[in-house]
Amino acid sequence: MRTDDFDYELPPERIAQEPWPVRDECRLLVMDRKTGEVTDRIFRDVAEYLQPGDVLVANETRVLPARLLGSKRGTGGACEVFLLRERFDVEPKTTHTAVWDVLVRPGRRLKPGTGAMVDFEGPDGNVVLSAEIIDWGSDTGKGERIARLSTPLDSFDEALHAAGHTPLPPYIKGYAGDEEMYQTVYSQAETSAAAPTAGLHFTPELIGSLKAKGVEWHTVELQVGLDTFRVVDEDDPAQHAMHTEFYSVPQSVVDACDAAHARGNRVFAVGTTSVRSLESAFDRESGKLRARDHEATCLFILPGYTFGVVDGLITNFHVPRSTLMMLVSAFSTRENIMAAYKHAIDSEYRMLSFGDAMLIC
Incomplete structure (x- = not known):
């Protein structure tokens, strides 16, 4: 076979x-x-x-609205962070923070140990969620990282729905219909x-x-x-x-x-x-x-x-x-x-x- x-x-x-x-x-x-x-x-x-x-x-x-489109703090460069799975073994989840395995693009800009932060805005243009790249993921070749996500809003769930987008498969291009x-x-x-x-x-x-x-x-x-x-x-x-x-x-x-x-x-x-x-x-x-x-x-x-x-x-x-x-x-x-x-x-x-x-x- x-x-x-x-x-x-x-x-x-x-x-x-x-x-x-x-x-x-x-x-x-x-x-x-x-x-x-x-x-x-x-x-x-x-x-x-x-x-x-x-x-x-x-x-x-x-x-999940797992696709996050934002900008790197300090440079303003466009970045994408895709939530894969929540990591409860790294540190406890709180009302305003959570740790996730993520995919990032571009990977060369978002490396652990560099203080890399990505900010994501809500519909009103204010930052509602931020991602700090804290470690390498299990498959660095595919852009996997571990990120600490934090929000000033009342809950992580509220922030995710304000900033996130429903992810579609990579072979679906330009769909703008009802998610x-x-x-x-x-x-x-x-x-x-x-x-x-x-x-x-x-x-x-x-x-x-x-x-x-x-x-x-x-x-x-x-x-x-x-x-x-x-x-x-x-x-x-x-x-x-x-x-x-x-x-x-x-x-x-x-x-x-x-x-x-x-x-x-x-x-x-x-x-x-x-x-x-x-x-x-x-x-x-x-x-x-x-x-x-x-x-x-x-x-x-x-x-x-x-x-x-x-x-x-x-x-x-x-x-x-x-x-x-x-x-x-x-x-x-x-x-x-x-x-x-x-x-x-x-x-x-x-x-x-x-x-x-x-x-x-």
Whole structure:
């Protein structure tokens, strides 16, 4: 198995640059998990493939306004600081300060030990948040640093919402529409650097109709990291170091999945982050799903993996050579996935985060 096995030609014009105006009216490519047979549908048709008693599990995380655009104190040079994950192990969080792992640009101007400070303004032009670069991050080659953030406002959360912007994937250029379209309608706590994009296609009405049909709706939380957009650089994917993310699976989800399987129903994951949450919570020794509360996972799902919980998957189309291409290939076969992607591109499906959806069952 080579990383090249999960590469495909993605024409730039097929990358969706804005969301579909009505979430559940985008296209849906339905693929038989075993045979690879594909059918072209509309997303709201997903209800036809779900039976009463089936369970849908979605990731309820919300995207932080994690992109901060500011100026370096003393020089006025433009800088960008991107929040990755909060660091409670460096120093205690207070009302007005917090420490985060961040990405910075330009890295040459923002080095630890130089007193580098970046200020960020709110809508009124006043500085509402500042970042002091205090240490190197775990991957300095990609611009990672550790920053102490401070604010004169009443809370860090208030400052972040005054200065921050919702981050979009790097392949989406110049989107100026409603940033709420990059949030799911059921999102809750702001804990992620990127959206669980398979869930973007659901509307309250569709969720309501599924529940009325007898389909159970449940949520987990996985804090999506920026690494979700990165491709695998190693020739052998087994040598790739999977990034760590934190996830929670409530006992109510465990009970629902166990009950569904006991009565012969299926568990559908909405998105690869829900897959990783459920499969990370599955105890291989006991063969049982276990509740988890803010635990770390670096689960890397490659072809050959045996799924313990998930029977069906709703997902978007993914970046070539990514860990997500490997995950969906593991859920079916590489050959089936590559054929389905070719069909999608030839049929002018809209690809990636703002694009169309795929149901594998």
